[in-house]
Amino acid sequence: MSRELPAEDPLVRMQRDLKRALKKKPKEIQWGMVIDIAKCIGCHACTIGCVAENKLPPGVVYRVVLEEETGHYPQVRRRFVPRPCLHCQNPPCVKACPVTATWKTEQGVVIVDYNRCIGCRYCLVACPYSARTSDFAEWYTEGTPDLAGKLVGRKAAANGYEAHPAAEYGKKWPDRDHDSPVGNARKCHFCLHRLKVGMLPACTTTCIGRATIFGDRSDPQSLVSEMIGSPRVFRLKEELGTLPAVYYLK
């Protein structure tokens, strides 16, 4: 084992990779992600980081972490598998949309145009990875007391963390009421609003096991390309031919 001290945190390396990518012509970038199962310790920081970044309401989740216990006592192992949208290069969800509200961008990110989406949920069914959820206008603070002046109360709490939608797709959405994204199909978008300003997706920066690697797949120097080249690499349900841009390491 090396006696050298670590020179750079992978997050800082990926940040450098990202800056380099953003200097390229947009259509030359191919965003991708690698999730190292051997490093995922099931902390769910990515799940909550994503919920917090995108202010997701109850019922909407972009990135879950599946937990599994294998073996019999005392030969027991536990495995954790984060599952964001896999951003298929051949995405079944896109074909299911009756109103072309969802498509794959030239940078390989499958997105939803909330202003086009009619909330039919066909795409939820079409996704073989169950990566899409629907916004049913729920509130976390629903049912909590509103004794303003004596307690912080429901209104102030809701105002604090769920009345004002996050700037998904870099857009200012109206306060949560009847308008989009309420009623829409919602999914992971690789935090495009963050990428635009040179920041990694929230799930990546919050990964306390450094199991999530993000970057430009078309840049051979990037950490994500390095990881895709690992002999441990595989993709979920490869037999479906969906060609996910999210890879896993065994």
Next chain:
Amino acid sequence: MSKKKLKGLEELQEMFDVNMDRRYFLKCSAFLGGSLLATHYLGRFAQAAAGADWSTLDLPIGDAYTHYLPENQIYSVCQQCNTQCGIKMKFVDGLLAKIDGNPYSPWTLTPHIPYKTPIAEAATIEGAICPKGQAGIQALYDPYRIVKVLKRAGKRGENKWQTIPFDQAISEIVNGGNLFGEGQVEGLKDICTLKDPKIAKELAEDSAKVADKKMDLAAFKEKHKDHLKYLIDPDHPDLGPKNNQFVFNSGRLKAGRDDLLKRFIGGALGTENKHGHTTVCQGSLYFTCKAMSYQFEEGDWGGSKKFYWQADTGNCEFILFVGANLYEANYGPPLRNVKLTQGIVDNGMKIAVVDPRCSKGAARAWKWLPVRPNGVAAVGLGMMRWIIDNQRYDARYLANANKAAAKADGEPTWTQAAWLVKINPDGSTGAYLRGSDLGMPKEKRPKKKGDGDWEFDPFLVFSGGAPKPFDPNSEKDAVEGDLLVDTEIKGIKVKSVLQILKETVGARQLSQWAKLADISEADLTDLAREFTSHGKRAVADIHRGVSQHTSGFYNVLTYMTLNTLIGNHDWQGGLSSAHTWNITGDKEGKPFNLTKQSGKIKPFGISIIRHGKKYDKSTIFQGFPAQRPWYPFSSDIYQEVIPSIGDAYPYPIKAYFLYMGSPVYALPAGHKLIEILSDTKKVPLFFASDIVIGETTMYADYIFPDLTYLERWEFAGSHPSVTPKVAPFRQPAATPLTDTVTVYGEKMPLSLESLILGIAEKMKLPGFGENAFGPGLHLKRDEDLYLRMVANIAFGDKPDGSEKVAAAGPEEIKIFESARRHLPATVYDLKRWQALMGPEWWPRVVYVMNRGGRFQEYQKAYKDGQLANKYGKMVGIYMEKWAATKNSMTGKPYPAHAHFMESPTDVLGRKLDDEAKGFDLTLLTHRHISQCKSRTVGNYWLLALYPENFIDLSPVDARRLGFNDGDQAKVISPTNEAGVWDFGHGHKKPMIGKVRIVEGLRPGVTAFSLGHGHWAYGAGDVVIDGVKVPGDPRRATGVHANAAMRVDPVLKNTGLVDLTGGSAVFYQTQVKLVKV
């Protein structure tokens, strides 16, 4: 291998309410049935279908995202658990919008970014923090947070409240009166009556003489006849002044606030009773390492510090984790996980985990050893036997008897392995052999302080066939000794410390140690071999699972002795300890000495928890056993505070002040405290500082709302595995949500600070208000203390000022000001702050605040294969002081070294055997990463992740007991046969939870995670000003089985305890699960 789904995809989706369950189905039907919403959607469907432009699919990313701008960010420190990770708080329209990791902090990146990185550049870099940290926003904006002072409007614990003005509350607490229509209550002004520091000093000195039998009681009474009125009991002056009848108790408390409280509770109100909560966490870990840190100082053992060691995680080659819940807790996930995952996957690091439960860490380890809980020390002792038998210890290190010898070997520390110990006629071990025992002369040496001489009586090793005297601290005369010595010198039987250990572990065969631990002998040998195959780069890293036993102290000492056998302290990849920059300024050259307090009283007397004192050396000694245990070697004994108040031992109290703690919820057998807290005779006045009405503060007379950690100051300190020197702190960041009050003419939010300052102003306490720290240095509001602490950090620790941080340039100062544009003058005022700091300090203070503290660079924390920030002293493994001190309950001396202590025992040392009575499962607790102990249940994002906890069972036990996955079970124990929490006033909550069957659990053990099963903290109904505030059922889910934990049969109102290290015992209760 068979495969058992713990949580399948479906279940996980359900977890986030994704499924179309009945509730959603109804809702969706409503949408389509013509409601306003449905019309809206359908309308849009038609519109989209008719007018969609199918040719251009473009969604330009807009500019609405503003988190990345430095002027929208403030750095602070998380407190969702005690890991205290550095955080970056991002604001949108004055509201806290997101919390991420502070990239300057070694907690969130390895290595963290250089300290000199401009904050504009750091604005887009984030470190990683855990899910709790990110959900902290929901602790801030918790609908159940209180914003006004509450006074009880019913009986204690009835949860009926009225809001009252702050000034009224302060007056009532200070002045007392018939406050609740239940009779007179004494206020603080009548309790804390001794105010004259000179009288206090004289009483303290002479009462100590009376206890030491150096002064006659009658003589004392005569000498102090005018001042006996200040004492609790003039016949027992060593109990101290009546001021001691005011008791302060804290849960989570860090520096800054702690310094303010020391000034207030001790220095101004003069009570000895300021107690923290260490023993509910990992008390015996702290107090064993404290015991090991005693140095030989001017003829006595001193200079010890309360601390502990952990592995320099990222640089180890092998770590043996024992009773440590790595990846989910263990100080802490963001800080240590990355070092472990990268180490294991990329760098060939090996870890082994000793734990009855297959934790997430164990699930990835080289070996998981599901130890028998009561046999946890046997693994370490068995390893020790193999290591000594095979001479796999670091003999070169162990032979060094003093500092000079260590220095010659390039070792930062040294130990006592070669020191000679006198053996008593009965074979037990006694004090160290000294020169005077062999007729050598003592040497007179001048005291450091210049106040006289002390006599040096040398210690001895055996070397070259003869005893050899030495000074442990000598830097010149290097002395080494033989390691295994068993001989007689001048008729005195002596053994070396390593010899004593060899015989201790030699008392059992390897197979017997393995059997005691219930692991295989082969595994035990493997562990010992691996541990001694990496030089200094192996560590036994331990935590609560080792310390929270009745034998906790000796369990910890076993593993820490194991580390000492390879001498890994202060080596890269070995054991490390925490290092911080001084904030109080009581050092040469510092800008502000904040310990100055004119008129300060030095508290004295026996504390309510009887810590740091010997029972048989007190005037209330009445033979063994004592009424309740005394704790000569530990402090902050959380589980002892309220029960001692209940028993009025050693004296009754008059007022109790609880800060940010929930002993009822957090302590084993916490239910026994409810009866005491409800009794206004035993606790005549109870006031508390809390953010929500909690499981313990619901019994208070007054609750003062506090600010959350996201709105206020506090200096977070460090943790042992953080190798760089640091000084992180919280600062005002989120807009305070509590009411504004006026104290000393200053407007400020309701908080702990305003509570303290309010009482100080009302009582005109010394060291507060005008000239509190000296002429012209006032203490009228929070920043008067805290900003000055930041200046002390900015200065550094070098007296010549050469360690000062850079001054922030105009751009950074502009960002600083802009980032605080949403803050009201009650917590931040630029002109006021600048005036307080002056032009010299202001830009440097800004530089530090802009980075959320001060952090040494990672590379600078290491030098030549060692840690740059060293412990650098003697590591004790044989405590002769222990052998000379009598246990207050048994009257026997405390053992001086690592050994196997049968457990669990009651306080009289009698082994408990509840298993024989049919209580067939050992109850364990653990932490799930999404919850801290008592105060994260209001974070709804976290609840969505893990809505309720479970009662875990192994398949073997489930089959045996007839449980299926998902069955309801009630936890009952010998001391809670009904299996309920009784809150008084007819309210009860049974300890019923859902059974989850897992392979990763030792048969015979059952476990639940902490944080669920609430009945207060927003989970139960309360009444405020006559209006019912209903509890939220989401906060009441799951089970909290602490009330099943074993009550000590002698004490009857306290859980089991470790009499040496002070720990509250969490892992040694036998329970039964009953089908519901």
